[in-house]
Each structure stands twice: as structure tokens, then as C-alpha cells.
Amino acid sequence: MQRTVSLKLVNPQVHEFRQTMMTFRNACQYISRYIQQGAPVNRGRLHRRYYRSLREQFHLPSQMAQSVIRVVVGVYRSLKSTQQLKSIPTFRRPQAQFQYNRDWSFSNGFVSVRTVKARRRLQFIAGKYQQQKYLDDPEWMCRGARLVERKGCFYLHITVEKETPPLSKPATPIGIDRGIRALAVARAPETEPLIIRGGLLVSYRSSMLRLRRRLQAKGTRSARRLLRHLRHREKRFVLDFCRCAAKLVLCYAQRFNRPILVFEDLIGIRGRVRTRSRKNRRMLHSWPFHVLKQIIISKSEELALPVTTVDPAYTSQRCPTCGTTSKRHRRRNNYRCQRCKYQNNADVVAATNIARLWLNDVHRIEPGVPSTTQTYRIQ
Ligand SMILES: [Zn+2]
Structure with a gap:
């Protein structure tokens, strides 16, 4: 590295x-x-x-x-x-x-x-x-x-x-769901999830956007200089926010036995997050999904934690308990299974499914059926 x-x-x-x-x-x-x-x-x-x-x-x-x-x-x-x-x-x-x-x-x-x-x-x-x-x-x-x-x-x-230390053989998947309401949700199946809210970042960026608009309308030389300055400041703020979030995610992951960080493909996020207003769309397209992932990857490299990516299909729709998949299970931030009435935060459900996908892949278990052979230990 x-x-x-x-x-x-x-x-x-x-x-x-x-x-x-x-x-x-x-x-x-x-x-x-x-x-x-x-x-x-x-x-x-x-x-x-x-x-x-x-x-x-x-x-x-x-x-x-x-x-x-x-x-x-x-x-x-x-x-x-x-x-x-x-x-x-x-x-x-x-x-x-x-x-x-x-x-x-x-x-x-x-x-x-x-x-x-x-x-x-x-x-x-x-x-x-x-x-x-x-x-x-x-x-x-x-x-x-x-x-x-x-x-x-x-x-x-x-x-x-420095030579990258040899990676530990993974045992516990930590599903990481990235979004806007929650910048990141990390969860090892059947444990307390870690939720990092994105609200502060959203409000900071909205206020910066309003300020930029005003300055752009002004158009003077000093306004342009200030704009440049603000762009750098915003970038530093976002980076710092992501660094702190990454640190929390890695602290969380290290509590488990031989963790592996599991991400979903970035392409999935853009398609999955439903956006109605123009304002939300803009927020989505400038959201630091990629930056956050890169920071987590570089930090996990130093800790010798393996990282992988899974196909994001249905991660936000599948029920972690009964395995049925339906769009109707999810209503905004709430997830409620129509069949077995399982209920949880939608982002937590997505993180759980991401972790499960890795388990399914490794242990060749039918999708949706929770693993029974796997034991989860909190150190
Ligand atoms: Zn269900």
C-alpha cells in the first residue's frame, strides 16, 4: 500500500x-x-x-x-x-x-x-x-x-x-449500506446495527448551495474569489465527515470475529434511491458515496481487513426473515414485510441483506434463507 x-x-x-x-x-x-x-x-x-x-x-x-x-x-x-x-x-x-x-x-x-x-x-x-x-x-x-x-x-x-499485511480469513460479514438519510449503515447479521446519519451533511450542503447561488448572482471578482474558497472549504468538510464515518464503521467492524466489509455496487445506489424533486436528485448525484467507500477501503487495508462487493439486486426489497421480495415491503424509510410482518429501518434491512449476500455466496445457501450453521460472536 x-x-x-x-x-x-x-x-x-x-x-x-x-x-x-x-x-x-x-x-x-x-x-x-x-x-x-x-x-x-x-x-x-x-x-x-x-x-x-x-x-x-x-x-x-x-x-x-x-x-x-x-x-x-x-x-x-x-x-x-x-x-x-x-x-x-x-x-x-x-x-x-x-x-x-x-x-x-x-x-x-x-x-x-x-x-x-x-x-x-x-x-x-x-x-x-x-x-x-x-x-x-x-x-x-x-x-x-x-x-x-x-x-x-x-x-x-x-x-x-509498505507491504500490505496478509489478510485474515473472513468469518463475519459486515454489510455496509450507503445512502442519504443515513450516510452509512453497517451491520453484521443478528447484531445491533451502526447507523451514521447524513442529516448534518445534507443541511450543510443545502446552506452552502444557497450561499453559492447568491454569490453567483452577484458575479463580482471578489464574489468569484469567495466562491472558489467556499468550494475548497466544502470539499474539506465532506472529506472530514467521511473520514469520521469511516472510522466509526471500522471500529464497529473490529468488534467482530475476523470481519469482512461487504459493499454493494455503486451502480445499485443511484438506481435504487428514488428521487422525486430536483433538489434531491442534485443531492444524490453529488453525494460522496464513492469517497466514503475509498476512505473505508484505504483504512481497512492498514488494518488488514478484507473488503468485497456484492450484486445489489433487491437488497432493499428482500425480507431478511422470510425471504420474500417485493417493492411494497418498503415505504420510504420504513420496512414492513407484507407476509411475515417483520419490521425495521429500511437502511438496516439493506445492510443486513448485503451481509447475507456474502454468506449465501460463500456457503451456497438458497438466497433469502438465513444461515443456521454460522455463529456470530461479539468480542
Ligand atoms: Zn418477511
Whole structure:
């Protein structure tokens, strides 16, 4: 697994660092242009053809010229793998990338970076949590680094890597249902569910939306600046909210014996949540379903908890007790089985069904029939 740690550089050589980032960016564009004209996306062949001209035209140190080729090839390869062949990569933002122990390294509490002119040793500031968790722990190995400038400050974003611990063999499924009324509901079958309400997020976003509307109507320069600022603030708020929710979900999961986190496919959510008003639709489409899942996955990776996804068909309609499936069982947030009169919160029912789906899959039990062989222990 990989994480990124941001180091703020103290007293950098501003002009030299800017020059390094600009030169690196220009060199990337130079190589990219040749690829668009038909040069092969291959490190060795690009190196043979353009290494010399990179060094002569851009006065790049040897390592940096190699990094340029590696970065450009990487960008093209990743575009190809995600099937976005038509989009042409542009290297607009000035930034430089380094390789560990070649053009950047740590030495005696300093960070050492190779610029276009010289090797520079600098003091740096790291977050306390990042310092303790990643930099002081020898199990996390340093990899590449990226030099960026933000608001006149220079940062080195370093990548650290650690071997993912072996996953435990799963025994208890924790069904996770994501929604709007409840941001997340987690439940291991036949236990108390964890419900994280989304109301605070809904009201925060609605008030932000109203504020944005007013500012957009105003249209002045300062209003636009404030809008940009608010967009960032809202993003941070949502991220923080999701991080807290993820933490709660993982705490809940860890109470059980060898848990596995079970999600339903994202496609299911959009189709399932019935929306009537335009306002609700907008809320649904900007809702952080994906962000929440990603945060939970990255946290569970560190805890060595397995994660899986199941087909979401009927998760909100099937009765967990008698197994019948009907749309009429559900009325908004209430679930009431028409046949056996089982009653519960609709999101809790969905989470239960998601967990069950995993059990069914593993133990080959007929869908809807609760497992009798499985025992659930709360530690
Ligand atoms: Zn029923």
C-alpha cells in the first residue's frame, strides 16, 4: 500500500525551485509532443532518441532527464489502461518529480533535493501524525517525490510504501449500506446495527448551495474569489465527515470475529434511491458515496481487513426473515414485510441483506434463507 506525505520546505531557493519545476514541465511537454506525432510509448526507445536533446536543450541533470521520460510514459500508459485514449495529456502545472536515493533523499533530519542547478539540503516541516506514522516507522519505505508550489510555499509530496499485511480469513460479514438519510449503515447479521446519519451533511450542503447561488448572482471578482474558497472549504468538510464515518464503521467492524466489509455496487445506489424533486436528485448525484467507500477501503487495508462487493439486486426489497421480495415491503424509510410482518429501518434491512449476500455466496445457501450453521460472536 502507498500513502503520500506532504513536507513543507523551509527557506527554499525560490527562483531555482520555480525554474526546476518549469523546466521539468516543459521537458515533459516536449516528449509528449513527440509521442503525439507517433513516437513509441516506451522508455528505452524514447531514451535512446531524446535523452541527449533533453539534456542539451533543457540543461537537465541526467537523473531528471530520465525522470521526465518515465513520468510522460507513465501518464500515457495510465490513460491507455483507463481507456481514455482520445484525451491528450497536457503538462500544464509546473512540477518536478524525483526518484528516491537518486534525486531526492533524507539525510540527518534534512531533505535533499536535486534542482537544475545543484543539490540542495533543506529543513522541512511534516505533520505530527505523518511524521510518527510514516517517517519514523522503518517499515514504510520512501519512493518517488513531487515538488509543487502552493501560495508561494514549496512542498515535497513524497510517496511512502509498505507491504500490505496478509489478510485474515473472513468469518463475519459486515454489510455496509450507503445512502442519504443515513450516510452509512453497517451491520453484521443478528447484531445491533451502526447507523451514521447524513442529516448534518445534507443541511450543510443545502446552506452552502444557497450561499453559492447568491454569490453567483452577484458575479463580482471578489464574489468569484469567495466562491472558489467556499468550494475548497466544502470539499474539506465532506472529506472530514467521511473520514469520521469511516472510522466509526471500522471500529464497529473490529468488534467482530475476523470481519469482512461487504459493499454493494455503486451502480445499485443511484438506481435504487428514488428521487422525486430536483433538489434531491442534485443531492444524490453529488453525494460522496464513492469517497466514503475509498476512505473505508484505504483504512481497512492498514488494518488488514478484507473488503468485497456484492450484486445489489433487491437488497432493499428482500425480507431478511422470510425471504420474500417485493417493492411494497418498503415505504420510504420504513420496512414492513407484507407476509411475515417483520419490521425495521429500511437502511438496516439493506445492510443486513448485503451481509447475507456474502454468506449465501460463500456457503451456497438458497438466497433469502438465513444461515443456521454460522455463529456470530461479539468480542
Ligand atoms: Zn418477511
